Amino acid sequence: MKKTKLPSTVEEFMAYAWAMEVEAADRYAELADLMATHHNREVSELFAKLSRIEGKHRDQIAAQMGWTRAPDTAVFRWATPEGPETTDYGDLHYLMQPWHALKLAEHNEQRAVEFFDRFAAARVPADVQAAAREMAGEEREHVRLIGEWLAKVSPPEPGWDEDMDPPAIAD
Amino acid sequence: MNEVTASPAPAPVMRGPNDYKSDVKPVWCPGCGDFGVVNALAKAMAKLALEPKDVAVVSGIGCSSRIPAYMASYGFHGVHGRALAAGTGLKIARPDLTVIVTGGDGDGYSIGGNHFLHACRRNVDMTYIVMDNRVYGMTKGQPSPTTEPDWDSKLSPEGTGLREFQPLVIALTSGANFIARGFTGDPNGLADIIEQAVRHPGFSFVEVLSPCVTFRPEQKEWKKIVKADALKPTADMTRAARRMLRDTGFELGVLYAGERPPYAPRGPRALRPAADLEARFAL
Numbered sequence: 178m179k180k181t182k183l184p185s186t187v188e189e190f191m192a193y194a195w196a197m198e199v200e201a202a203d204r205y206a207e208l209a210d211l212m213a214t215h216h217n218r219e220v221s222e223l224f225a226k227l228s229r230i231e232g233k234h235r236d237q238i239a240a241q242m243g244w245t246r247a248p249d250t251a252v253f254r255w256a257t258p259e260g261p262e263t264t265d266y267g268d269l270h271y272l273m274q275p276w277h278a279l280k281l282a283e284h285n286e287q288r289a290v291e292f293f294d295r296f297a298a299a300r301v302p303a304d305v306q307a308a309a310r311e312m313a314g315e316e317r318e319h320v321r322l323i324g325e326w327l328a329k330v331s332p333p334e335p336g337w338d339e340d341m342d343p344p345a346i347a348d
Numbered sequence: 349m350n351e352v353t354a355s356p357a358p359a360p361v362m363r364g365p366n367d368y369k370s371d372v373k374p375v376w377c378p379g380c381g382d383f384g385v386v387n388a389l390a391k392a393m394a395k396l397a398l399e400p401k402d403v404a405v406v407s408g409i410g411c412s413s414r415i416p417a418y419m420a421s422y423g424f425h426g427v428h429g430r431a432l433a434a435g436t437g438l439k440i441a442r443p444d445l446t447v448i449v450t451g452g453d454g455d456g457y458s459i460g461g462n463h464f465l466h467a468c469r470r471n472v473d474m475t476y477i478v479m480d481n482r483v484y485g486m487t488k489g490q491p492s493p494t495t496e497p498d499w500d501s502k503l504s505p506e507g508t509g510l511r512e513f514q515p516l517v518i519a520l521t522s523g524a525n526f527i528a529r530g531f532t533g534d535p536n537g538l539a540d541i542i543e544q545a546v547r548h549p550g551f552s553f554v555e556v557l558s559p560c561v562t563f564r565p566e567q568k569e570w571k572k573i574v575k576a577d578a579l580k581p582t583a584d585m586t587r588a589a590r591r592m593l594r595d596t597g598f599e600l601g602v603l604y605a606g607e608r609p610p611y612a613p614r615g616p617r618a619l620r621p622a623a624d625l626e627a628r629f630a631l
Contacts, residue, residue, distance in 0.1 A: 203366065207383065210373045246362065258534035258576070267533065267561065267568050269378035 181256040183301050190296065190305045191238055192248035194312055197292070198235035199247075201262035201285065202228050208264060215271040223278045231262070261288040272338050276330045283323045289316040365390035368400060372417045379568075381558030382412050382479050384532030389419065389448070389477070391539035396446075396546055403446045406435040408455035411486045412479035412558065415450045429459025432467040432476060439474045440613065446546060447474040454484045457493040457513045464515075467551055468522035473610040475545045475552040478515065479532070481560035481567065489563035501563075515555045516603055517592050520585065525550030527588070527604040529579060532558045533571040537600065544602060550610040557598070574598045581605040 184190035205228035212221035238244075259265075262285040270277070293313035297306050368390040376382050393403065403421035407413035409428035416423025422445075426434045435449035456464055456478045467476065482499075484490040491504045493513035500507050519527045526548040530538035538556065545552035557574065559567035579601030582588050588604040 207387075211378055211383070214373050214375055215378060247364070255536065258531075258571075259536060265533065265571075266381070266383045267379045267559065267571065271378045273378075 181295075182254045183299055184296070184305055185302065187304050187308050188242065188248075190301070190308050191242050193296075194293075195235060195238045195242075195244075195248060197260040197262050197289065198231050198238060200260040201264075202231035202235055204259075204263045205231060208269065211269070212271075212273075217271060217273070219275055220273055220278050223275050227278070227282055261292040262286070270338055272340060274333045274337060276327065276332050279323055279327045279330060283320060283327065286316055286319040286323055290320060363394055363397070363400075365394045368393040368398075368420050370418055370420045374414070374418055376411060376414075377562045379559075379561035380411070381481065381532035381556075381560070381567075382415070384535045384538065385412070385450075385477065385479055385556055385558060386415060386418050387535040388530070388532075388538035388542055389415070391535065392542035392546065393419075393421070395539065395543050398446055402444065403448065404435075404438055404442075406438065406447065406449045407431050408451045408460060409486070410452040410455045410484070411560075412450060412452040412481075413455060429455055429461075430463065431455065432460060432463040435474050435476075436467060436470065436472050439472050443473075443612075448546070449474060449476045451476075451478060452485070452492075453478060453480040453482060453494045453513075453515075454492040457515060461493070461513075465518065465522045468519050468524040468553065471523055471525050471550045471608055471611050473549055473551070475542070475554065477542065477545075477554045477556060479556050479558035480515070481558050481564060483560050483563045485560045485563055514592075515553075516595065517589075519553045519555075520588055520592065520604055523551075523608065524553045524604075525606040525608050525610070526552035526602070527555075528553070528602040529555045529557070529600050531570065531574045531576075531600055532556060533574070534576060534600070537576055541600075541602065544605075548605060550606070550608055557600075570598070574600055577601050579603045583607050 184193060205224045209221045209224035209228060212224060264281050264285060268281055290313050293309045293316060296309035297313055365387070369386065374383060374386065400421045404424065405416040405419050405421055406424045406426060407416050408426055408431035413425060413431070416425050424434055424438070431449045431451050435447050438445065439447040451460070480494055482492055482494045482496065484492050489501060489503050491499060491508050494515070495508065495512065497509050497511060498507040516527055516529065526545055528541045528545060530541045532538065541554055545554050557570055559570055561568060575598060578599035579591065581602035582604060583606055585604065585606070591603060
């Protein structure tokens with residue numbers, strides 16, 4: 178099984194944080210396009226908004242580190258197939274509603290908290306631990322904000338995924 | 349005489365994965381594994397620092413064969429099952445191009461099955477990516493050569509009862525020089541495999557487990573049973589064949605990285621005008 182490579186410097190640690198935001202922003206943008214293709218405009222706009230938010234985090238990290246080009250991808254290695262904030266393609270449904278999209282986003286933010294918490298508790302230099310605690314704190318704030326957002330969105334009615342005229346049927 | 353000053357060479361353009369995707373948006377079903385292949389292919393191209401103008405993505409027919417439209421490179425969406433024939437011709441005519449042939453299990457193993465055998469045998473330097481979902485998705489769910497014999501569906505009640513096609517075994521015995529298996533749920537791991545496949549000389553074959561969430565929703569469980577990095581590359585064919593004897597179909601990684609030199613037209617014959625060659629045929 179793959180193991181996450183522990184960063185030995187803050188620079189390496191921030192490369193993880195940056196890569197995580199890049200993957201998350203790119204994936205949300207892909208999902209926004211995908212939902213637009215399937216005429217689910219409401220969820221498409223929500224994914225596009227989530228992409229912009231993650232993209233902002235990505236740019237903030239690059240600015241904070243003074244990076245003018247992407248860090249070397251060889252620096253980081255995920256233990257999971259993709260970054261902790263990246264939505265799995267398989268978790269989508271063409272009839273999904275904003276509530277589902279926000280639940281996915283909440284799940285992603287929670288995984289990001291756990292990811293940074295692990296670094297904060299790992300055998301890494303003290304300045305890396307401190308940076309990891311700070312990032313975990315930011316991700317906790319994101320979980321809270323998405324929780325507030327979710328509270329304003331109606332959960333789906335039973336049978337939300339039933340379609341009397343599905344686009345693809347086997348018979 | 350005017351003094352000619354050489355202009356400095358242009359700086360190489362650094363491209364990210366998104367620069368290898370076109371503006372055409374995929375029309376696949378949400379949740380389709382093929383999204384992971386576009387993602388992985390774009391990442392691999394970025395890692396290889398390929399110029400989009402130097403890459404050709406060739407395909408046949410089927411859901412997965414739409415890929416050329418989604419890449420920013422040259423593309424050819426060809427005839428059902430004939431993607432390898434088109435790709436072979438292209439690579440022979442334009443050896444400077446990186447040729448990546450793509451398709452599905454029906455296109456590649458059934459309609460194009462014969463081309464698959466001979467592409468392995470010829471060992472032309474190109475990469476073949478097969479998105480295997482064990483079903484014909486575009487035509488609404490018929491069993492394909494890799495479908496399990498007992499897959500019970502409305503179009504194959506009680507299953508076909510037919511033994512599955514074994515793509516990696518066939519590729520190994522037919523002469524493919526690089527053989528690997530990836531999974532769309534791991535686009536980063538798949539990108540690594542595609543990168544290795546493109547770098548490896550000769551015919552590289554990458555079988556990709558790519559779930560069809562519409563006609564095979566049970567394949568969503570694949571992400572729980574695949575085993576990452578379970579196949580380790582060897583140049584020893586016997587060892588690779590032994591490894592295949594205990595293959596479950598869900599082990600990922602590179603099975604075989606052979607040392608057979610890729611096909612190349614021999615010597616001056618390749619440069620001879622067509623008329624000279626025609627003159628040698630008895631008509």
